[in-house]
Structure formats: structure tokens, C-alpha cells
Amino acid sequence: MSNWTLIIYCGLITYLTRFTMIALIKKEMFNDRIREILSFVPSAIFPAIIFPAIFINETGLFQIEENPKILAAIIAMVIGILSRSIIATIFSGLASYWFLIFVV
Amino acid sequence: MNSNFKIFLKGIVDVSPLMIPVVPFGLIFGVLAIDIGFTPLETMGMSLIVFGGASQIVLLQLFSGGASSLVIISSVGAVNSRHLLYGAVVSEHLSDLKLIWKIIISYFLIDQAFAISNEYLKKNKDRNRYFHLVGGGATCWVIWQSTTLLGIILGASIPEKLGLSFAVPLTFLALLVNDFRKFINVIVIIISGTVATLGYNYIPFKAYVIVAALAGLFTAMILTKTIKIK
Numbered sequence: 001m002s003n004w005t006l007i008i009y010c011g012l013i014t015y016l017t018r019f020t021m022i023a024l025i026k027k028e029m030f031n032d033r034i035r036e037i038l039s040f041v042p043s044a045i046f047p048a049i050i051f052p053a054i055f056i057n058e059t060g061l062f063q064i065e066e067n068p069k070i071l072a073a074i075i076a077m078v079i080g081i082l083s084r085s086i087i088a089t090i091f092s093g094l095a096s097y098w099f100l101i102f103v104v
Numbered sequence: 105m106n107s108n109f110k111i112f113l114k115g116i117v118d119v120s121p122l123m124i125p126v127v128p129f130g131l132i133f134g135v136l137a138i139d140i141g142f143t144p145l146e147t148m149g150m151s152l153i154v155f156g157g158a159s160q161i162v163l164l165q166l167f168s169g170g171a172s173s174l175v176i177i178s179s180v181g182a183v184n185s186r187h188l189l190y191g192a193v194v195s196e197h198l199s200d201l202k203l204i205w206k207i208i209i210s211y212f213l214i215d216q217a218f219a220i221s222n223e224y225l226k227k228n229k230d231r232n233r234y235f236h237l238v239g240g241g242a243t244c245w246v247i248w249q250s251t252t253l254l255g256i257i258l259g260a261s262i263p264e265k266l267g268l269s270f271a272v273p274l275t276f277l278a279l280l281v282n283d284f285r286k287f288i289n290v291i292v293i294i295i296s297g298t299v300a301t302l303g304y305n306y307i308p309f310k311a312y313v314i315v316a317a318l319a320g321l322f323t324a325m326i327l328t329k330t331i332k333i334k
Contacts, residue, residue: 001173003146009173010163010180011153017184019210021191022198036328037321038189043289044296044320045183046276048313049162051297052304053273060305069270076274080281086125089278090271097270 068100108235115221115239122216123247125278129157130248132271133164134255135262140168144256151252155245156214158183158279161272162313171310179313190218197225198234209234212241215279288327296320 001009054073057063064070076093083089106114130151137147137160154160159180166176190213198206217240224236262268283289300316307315 003142004149006163006167006173006176007146007150007153009177010150010159011155013177013181014154014156014159014184014187015210017181017187018191018213019207021188022195022210022213023203023206035189035192037325038186038192040289040292040321040324040328041186041189041317042279043283043292044324045186045313045317046158046280047293047297047320048300048316049165050273050276050280051301052312053165053270055301056304062301062304069273072270073273073277076277077284080278081284084281086122086278086281089281090125090128090274093274093277094271097267101267 068097068104072097072100106230106232108232111230111232111235112239112242114224115217115236115241116243118220118224118236119216119240119243122219123243125275126157126216126244126247127251128271129275130251131255131258132268132275133157133160134252134257135259135268136161136164136255136272138256138259139264140164147256148249148252151249154180155211155248156184157248158215158276161275165272166310166313169310175309175311175314179311182314182317186215187213190215190222193222194218194225194237200231201234205234209237209241212238212245214241214244216244217241288324288331291327292320292324295323 050073054069055062055064055067057067072093075096076089079092080086080089133151134147137150138144142150150160150163154163162179162183163176166179171179191210194213198209201209217237220240221237225233228236280289280293283293296316296319299319300312303312303315
């Protein structure tokens with residue numbers, strides 16, 4: 001599959017997930033139980049990106065020692081929980097990562 | 105009743121604070137896409153056609169890991185399944201609209217616009233209240249396209265040593281800040297993250313994103329049934 005075909009398919013599937021509920025489905029078809037489960041989608045899917053990006057190194061191996069990303073991510077998480085701010089979370093994580101790799 | 109333009113402007117104003125993290129996110133996307141080997145035109149095309157930060161980053165992540173097209177597309181679909189929820193929630197406010205408006209609004213139904221317009225739509229009953237969602241979505245569109253372009257241009261001049269790719273997990277982490285306060289969400293986060301990390305090298309076709317997400321949702325299904333604390 002060429003890159004462009006891949007991009008178009010990804011665009012299509014993204015658009016369809018946005019469009020189907022708005023256009024085709026009546027809200028009565030969505031009971032509280034399904035809503036409740038769907039509200040967990042971010043918590044179920046984002047960690048699948050977050051964890052490997054922190055714990056798996058460039059060579060594809062699990063790395064827990066000498067891995068500044070772990071501490072930086074923990075700091076970002078704590079700042080995030082305390083501040084509830086998206087921007088503070090990202091910047092505190094990046095700042096501590098740079099501090100750990102350039103200064104320490 | 106407020107004029108269409110006034111409500112549109114209100115959407116722009118309301119969504120603005122949420123645009124601050126979109127700027128580094130867009131830049132990072134542009135830089136990474138070029139780094140991985142997409143052409144500037146393909147990178148811009150991704151932002152225009154897909155128009156979804158999380159989807160596009162997942163696309164890059166899996167593409168660079170050598171995943172097959174089918175796995176990339178279904179992972180993008182899985183990441184996007186949260187839009188089904190957004191659509192279901194806002195659809196009650198849009199049910200009277202002409203199809204053409206539904207087609208347009210669907211393109212702009214992104215996390216940030218949903219977050220702010222959902223509040224507005226609940227409180228206001230004007231017939232043209234959906235212009236708020238269009239205002240928020242259009243603002244995000246402009247920011248996303250311009251920062252992607254800037255990322256493409258800057259790409260070569262940002263040193264690899266900075267480790268900007270680490271901003272990807274941080275951005276997703278930031279989107280979960282409110283979920284870390286809820287017990288069931290924390291368990292779901294740990295299960296999904298653990299499955300993805302352990303399965304990274306063993307789950308075939310790089311399908312670890314989908315497998316981990318399903319494990320997380322399954323956990324949520326069981327826990328919400330057994331524990332009734334919110």
C-alpha cells in the first residue's frame with residue numbers, strides 16, 4: 001500500500017467514527033452502560049502508546065535501568081495530577097527529561 | 105437569539121486555552137513525520153485528511169515500527185473509537201440539522217472542540233448553537249495545519265539530541281490527567297500499559313495497541329459492574 005493510500009484510509013476511518021454517530025444513530029440506541037464503557041476508551045488506549053514509548057528503547061528492548069524517561073514521566077504525572085493542566089504536564093516532563101540527560 | 109457569527113466567535117474564545125498544548129503537538133508531529141521519511145506533501149496531507157492528533161501520531165509510531173497497513177488502519181480506528189462517544193453525546197443537539205451541516209461538523213468533531221462545546225450546547229438552547237462547535241473546530245484546524253507546516257520547515261534544524269519524540273508519550277499522558285484521580289481508570293491505565301509493554305515484542309503484527317486497549321476496556325467492563333464507586 002502506498003503512503004497516500006494509507007493516509008486516505010486512516011483519514012476515512014477517522015472521519016467515519018466522527019460521522020456515524022452524528023448522522024446515522026439516534027441517541028436512544030445508546031444506553032447508559034455503553035456510554036459508561038466508552039468513557040473509558042481514553043484510559044484504555046492512551047497507555048498502550050505511553051508505556052512502550054517510555055519503557056521500550058530504540059532497539060526494541062525493555063529498559064528500566066538508566067532510563068531517564070521513567071523518572072521524567074513520573075514527575076510529569078505528579079505535576080499533571082496536582083495541576084490538572086495539560087500544558088504543565090507536557091512541559092514539566094520535557095524539562096525534567098532535559099535536566100536528567102543534559103545536567104545530571 | 106445570538107447571531108451565528110457571535111456564537112462562532114464564542115467558540116473560538118472558549119477553545120483558545122486548549123490550543124496551547126496543540127502547538128507543540130503539531131510541531132512534534134511535523135518534525136517526526138519528516139524524520140520517519142514521509143515527504144512534506146504527505147505530512148501536510150495527513151494533517152488535512154486525517155485531522156486528528158492522536159490518530160496521526162499512532163500512524164507514525166506504528167509506521168516507523170514497521171507495522172502493516174492493516175494494523176495501522178485498525179489501530180487508528182481503535183484510537184478513534186472515542187469519537188463514537190462524542191458523536192453520540194452531541195448528536196442530540198444536531199438532530200435537526202441538514203445533512204450537509206452534519207457532514208461538515210463531523211470533520212471538526214475533535215477532542216478539544218467537543219470538550220468545550222459539549223458544555224455550551226448543554227447550557228444553550230438557541231437553534232444555531234452548533235456554530236460554537238464549528239468555531240472551536242475551525243480554530244483547532246488553523247492551529248493544527250499551521251504548526252504541522254512549521255514542524256515540516258523546522259524539522260531539519262531541530263537537533264535529535266533534544267529527544268522531542270518523548271513529547272509523544274507526554275502529550276498522551278497529559279490527556280489523561282483527570283483520569284488519574286479515578287480508581288477504575290487508574291487500574292485500566294495500568295492494565296493497558298502493562299499489556300502493551302509486555303506484548304510489544306510478542307503480539308504479532310504490532311497489534312499491541314489494539315490488544316492492550318481491548319484488555320483495558322474489558323477490565324473497565326468488569327470493574328464498573330462489580331465496583332459501584334464513581
